[in-house]
Every structure is written in structure tokens, then in C-alpha cells.
Amino acid sequence: xIIQIDQINRxxxxxxxxxxxxxxxLVTLKDEIFQKFxxxxxxxxxxxxxxxxxxxxxxxxxxxxxxxxxxxxxEYFPDYMENIKSWxxxxx
Numbered sequence: 001x002i003i004q005i006d007q008i009n010r011x012x013x014x015x016x017x018x019x020x021x022x023x024x025x026l027v028t029l030k031d032e033i034f035q036k037f038x039x040x041x042x043x044x045x046x047x048x049x050x051x052x053x054x055x056x057x058x059x060x061x062x063x064x065x066x067x068x069x070x071x072x073x074x075e076y077f078p079d080y081m082e083n084i085k086s087w088x089x090x091x092x
Contacts, residue, residue, distance in 0.1 A: 001061070003052050005045050013048055017061040025052075026067040033071050037081075041088040050087050054080060 002018040008026075015025040029044050038047055051073060055064050058077060065072075074080040 001056065003049055003056075005048055007045065013045070015048065015052060017052070017056075017064075019061050021062050023061045023064065024066070025064060027070055028068070029070045033069070037071070037084050038088050047084070047087070050083075051080075054083055 002016075004016040004018070006014045006016075008014055011028050011030050013027045013029065015027055017023045017025070027048055029048060034040070034044055034047065042050075048070065051070060052064075054077070055073065
């Protein structure tokens with residue numbers, strides 16, 4: 001499985017997942033949310049990549065929403081925020 005992230009503008013990213021069935025996702029990550037979640041200890045692209053790796057452990061790429069704000073992940077998976085803290089503390 002391959003994850004490719006293209007930054008469209010400051011807050012919008014297009015994420016391509018190559019697998020048995022390829023998918024494309026539009027992800028919004030506003031600066032204030034990025035700062036709140038990570039204190040800028042990792043880049044936006046890194047956060048999105050790690051977030052998709054997290055999601056793909058929980059569900060198939062075809063089950064991931066096609067368009068969403070990154071913070072919505074925590075509404076579906078309460079352990080997401082713990083993972084972000086871990087990623088930022090280890091500099092993963």
C-alpha cells in the first residue's frame with residue numbers, strides 16, 4: 001500500500017492511496033488545529049501521513065471518508081489524540 005500526499009493550498013491536501021482499489025481523499029488541516037494538535041513538532045504532511053497510517057490499521061482505504069477535516073478522526077477513534085501526542089513526543 002502506498003500513501004501519496006499532495007498539498008493543494010495552505011489547508012487542503014489530496015491523499016492518494018494505492019492498494020487493491022485506489023482511493024483519493026481531500027483532507028483539510030487548518031493552522032490552528034495543526035498548532036493545537038502538534039505544537040508544530042512535526043510537519044502538516046507528516047501528521048497527515050501518520051494519520052492515514054493510523055486509519056489504515058483500523059479500516060480499509062475504501063472505508064475512509066473521501067473528504068474530511070483531520071480533527072474528525074478523533075470523533076470516530078478516541079485513541080487518535082493519544083497517537084498524535086506519541087508521534088510528536090518521539091518525533092516519529
